[in-house]
Amino acid sequence: MDLISGVWESLKAVRERSPLVHNITNYVVMNNTANALLAVGASPAMVHAREEVAEFAAISQALVVNIGTLSPEWVEGMRLAIQSARQSRVPWVLDPVGAGATRYRTTTAAELARQAPAVIRGNASEVLAVAGEAGATRGVDSTQSSEASLDAARRLASSLGTVVAVTGKTDYITDGSRVVAVDNGHPLMSRVTGMGCTASALVGAFLAVEPDAVLAASRALVVLGLAGELAAEQSKGPGSLQLHLLDVLHTLDEATVCARARVR
Template identity: 45%
Template sequence: MSRTPADLLRASRDALATVRTSAPLVQCITNSVVVNTTANALLALGAAPAMVDIPEEAGGFAAAASGLLVNLGTPGAEHRAAMRAAVAGATDAGTPWVLDPVAVGTLPVRTELAATLCAAGPDVVRGNASEILAVAGAGTGGRGVDATDDAESAAATAAALARRTGGVVAVSGPVDVITDGRDTVRVRNGHPHLTRMTGGGCALGAVIAAFAATGPDRLASTVAAVLTYTVAAELAADHANGPGSFAPAFLDALSTVDGAALESRAVLA
């Protein structure tokens, strides 16, 4: 691998510090279920969320934002138009953007939309294994938002998808797989509570967009986002009695997680 785990850990510490000091403005067009959790995760991290999600405003805002998340979870007609406008605005302006193809595969509207948006070259595609396989045309999707495949099983497909988009693909699971089509990194941090908290995956897409604003190395910034997020989950789990109390503890942890915590807990390969 051209970047060693030690390189990536150092870059992650730097990226986290940059997020905290630069407060990147992250536009999110995301689903109704997780929009609050997503905004809170960004705020806790020190980023600035802006859910500018109507067609008339989304494109202009994307041109000025530090990063953009497009999440297909509840893709109503107005949101779909806003997504297209935002992606066009981001592309024109060079704003990094993240595509989260929630539950693509058999659901027709989002599956077609994901294909269109993928062709526009997202800087990062984030999903679970079923979603990544479906976006890549190699699977039929899970049942709704469930991951019915594990991340490792999608690693080769993810790498091929990354070569096609020209960006990075992040596959979420007990082990996260992140690839730019050349190098593939595995992050073995996290906690099962993340899967029992609505938005546990979706908010990560926004965090990836925040970190994408810290520099041009997309693989490194995505690894940094995933590492920060999953280490925060580990820190939070110590203060949780279940999935309900995990959620506020996770936001607390996102607000305090630092380079030292990454250093002591990272399991990168």
């Protein structure tokens, strides 16, 4: 199966199986990511309480941990959910939002990254911070290009035995040896809050149906980038982009994927 046909096969599998994706994510993006998961065919759950996260992670098909709005209680919930997911062999995704901005955020991201995530998905500055390398950040926004962090991503993936997906103008996905590049996307996507968080959530959904984490992350990012392109063609600005994006995720078909996916 080639890279492009594999995108469609995984998207079709998500729609057919409707995997349960457990999200411990931030207040800003809960609605966005839940709707994106529903639109692509998955079943989202936003479950955060320490009293139930372990139990819920064990019955899910994937776990997504997003550190966007940190608090000690939520971090403890993340630890419990991750431990349960690992014991139950549930793949999980780490989104180290804003790593590098503060010491607490950076050390939390680095700690969680050592707990065997299937995929770490972040922008260039976040990946550099998790890797312990110099890279300025501006809050949750990257000040680096995805290309600038590719070498660090490869080293991080090799050292942790995980897959690192760096998103930007071009998305790079690597396990330290293989590298996949995804060129789909549109500049208007950067004007909508939480688009990276949506990317991480979709990676979780694709991990639920594709055990190869490089392929799962690559295919999820192709789908989101392609949906962003198609949505932008119908949109006057970021407000309408959000609406059209959900529609495209819901209606994306095999012919469009095969004609417009740009993955190498």
